Amino acid sequence: MSTALDARTLLSEHFPNVVATVLDSNPGMQQDLAERITEEGIKFVVTCARTPGVDLAPSRIVDEGWHALLLHSAPYAELCARFGSMVHHYPGYDPTYYDHEILDRTRASIRAAGFDVDEELWAAPGDERLVAVAAQCQHAPSCAIRPMPKPEWP
Template sequence: MSTPTERPPGDTGPGLFPDSNPRNLLPAATYDSVVGTVLDSNPGMDVETARRITGEGIKFTVTAAMNPGLPMAPSRTVDEGWHALILHTAPYAALCAQFGEFVHHYPGYDPDNHDPDVMNRTVRAIGAAGFEVDTGLWRAPTDAGLVSVAANCAHSPCNNTPIQPMPTPQPLPSPRKD
């Protein structure tokens, strides 16, 4: 179980991070591996685009971990970077723990159920956390824009947040011996 990082109240503005470059929030080898996962899932994508997507996925994760009560969701393109990061389970869990709470993923895809207010709120929260937002990657799910990705899901359950407290796992009952 992760323990949220203690931060002074109201400490959410620019300057929160000594270096707001998301690339520096993961070990170099891990960052490169996440970029590689984005590339593997999207044949033909150039490395710079994969880096941009990875960076936004990291920014989204950190911001969501810091704001567990705030309904947030990534764009379909940023979701690709989030997926790649989640597949690196140990660094993903450590990143979440470093900045707050674990960010759970609730996949589902219905482009007609897109809520621009949730995405706009997410973009504002990322900026308020001190990150520069790559606005070209934050588009509606039906607008591929500059980037087409393999991810085919959107988020999240009815409260529009990828963060849900999960019950503590309990051991299964022992089989009965008759």
């Protein structure tokens, strides 16, 4: 039995709404796949919030879950605050870009944060045999995720 953290429970009652957003953006996608994409997006955001200063980036498929989560701004902000820092989105506009190193580092960071990684959702652009998603941005070092540290008030 896995002792990994459960991403669904971190978003609680908002999880079905984010899954519905993934489904709305991707007509014909199966419910279980949208749930997996949402879970992986949550894992990514929580990991980024916990590790400010570390350049991380999602795969294109996982980015779809992150995009859906961002649209639910109140639970998104609460999730970020609960685990550390606000995680801002800096889109990468080259959908063919792929940086194996940053994605390896991101998956390792997700594992270090206590989650299992759904490897199938971390495919390179053009190798998305599981699903083609609506998200067209691919994050690179120039647009890697760098959460802002918590502000220090005097």
